[in-house]
Amino acid sequence: xxxxxxxxxxxxxxxxxxxxxxxxxxxxxxxxxxxxxxxxxxxxxxxxxxxxxxxxxxxxxxxxxxxxxxxxxxxxxxxxxxxxxxxxxxxxxxxxxxxxxxxxxxxxxxxxxxxxxxxxxxxxxxxxxxxxxxxxxxxxxxxxxxxxxxxxxxxxxxxxxxxxxxxxxxxxxxxxxxxxxxxxxxxxxxxxxxxxxxxxxxxxxxxxxxxxxxxxx
Numbered sequence: 001x002x003x004x005x006x007x008x009x010x011x012x013x014x015x016x017x018x019x020x021x022x023x024x025x026x027x028x029x030x031x032x033x034x035x036x037x038x039x040x041x042x043x044x045x046x047x048x049x050x051x052x053x054x055x056x057x058x059x060x061x062x063x064x065x066x067x068x069x070x071x072x073x074x075x076x077x078x079x080x081x082x083x084x085x086x087x088x089x090x091x092x093x094x095x096x097x098x099x100x101x102x103x104x105x106x107x108x109x110x111x112x113x114x115x116x117x118x119x120x121x122x123x124x125x126x127x128x129x130x131x132x133x134x135x136x137x138x139x140x141x142x143x144x145x146x147x148x149x150x151x152x153x154x155x156x157x158x159x160x161x162x163x164x165x166x167x168x169x170x171x172x173x174x175x176x177x178x179x180x181x182x183x184x185x186x187x188x189x190x191x192x193x194x195x196x197x198x199x200x201x202x203x204x205x206x207x208x209x210x211x212x213x214x215x216x217x
Contacts, residue, residue: 144180
C-alpha cells in the first residue's frame with residue numbers, strides 16, 4: 001500500500017521533511033532513486049537531455065562503487081546528487097547506529113547533504129539525528145514505476161494527474177522499474193514541456209536556506 005499523492009496533512013505532520021518546493025512558477029522536480037545502473041541511468045540521462053531537463057538522483061552507495069563511470073555521467077550532466085543509503089536499507093527494520101553508518105558511507109561517495117530514506121521509512125530517533133546532518137527529501141508525487149501490479153499507462157497517469165508547480169516526483173532508475181520507466185518518462189517529459197513546465201534539479205544550498213527559514217518562522 002502506498003500513496004501516489006502525498007496528502008497535505010502528512011506533509012504538515014512532518015514539516016522538517018521536504019515534500020515539494022513552494023513555487024508559483026511551472027517547475028517540476030524529477031527525482032530518480034536506486035541507481036546508478038548501467039543501461040537504465042544513461043538512458044534516463046538521454047531522455048532528460050532532449051528537454052534540457054535537470055533532475056536529482058538519489059543514489060545507492062553500493063551502486064556508485066560498482067558503476068563509477070555511470071555515476072560520473074550523472075554528475076557530468078549537471079544533475080543534483082542525493083544519498084539513498086549504501087545498501088538501500090529500510091529504517092524501520094534497521095538498528096540506528098548501523099543505519100547511520102550506512103548513510104555516512106554513502107555520503108562519503110555522494111558528497112551531499114540531500115538524503116532520501118529508502119521506502120520513505122524512518123524511525124523518530126533516526127529522523128531527529130539525521131535532521132542535524134542532512135536535508136531529508138521525500139516527495140509530493142510517486143509514479144509507482146516499481147509496482148508490478150499497475151499498467152504502464154497508470155504509471156504515467158499517476159504523474160500527469162497529480163503534479164503541481166513545485167512538485168517533487170519519484171521515478172526509479174532501476175531494473176525493477178525499467179519497463180514502466182521507459183514508457184512513462186518520455187511521455188511525462190513531453191506532456192509537461194507542452195504545458196510550459198521546466199524541469200529543475202533540487203538545489204542543495206537553496207534547500208538549506210529554506211529549511212532554516214522554516215525553523216525560525
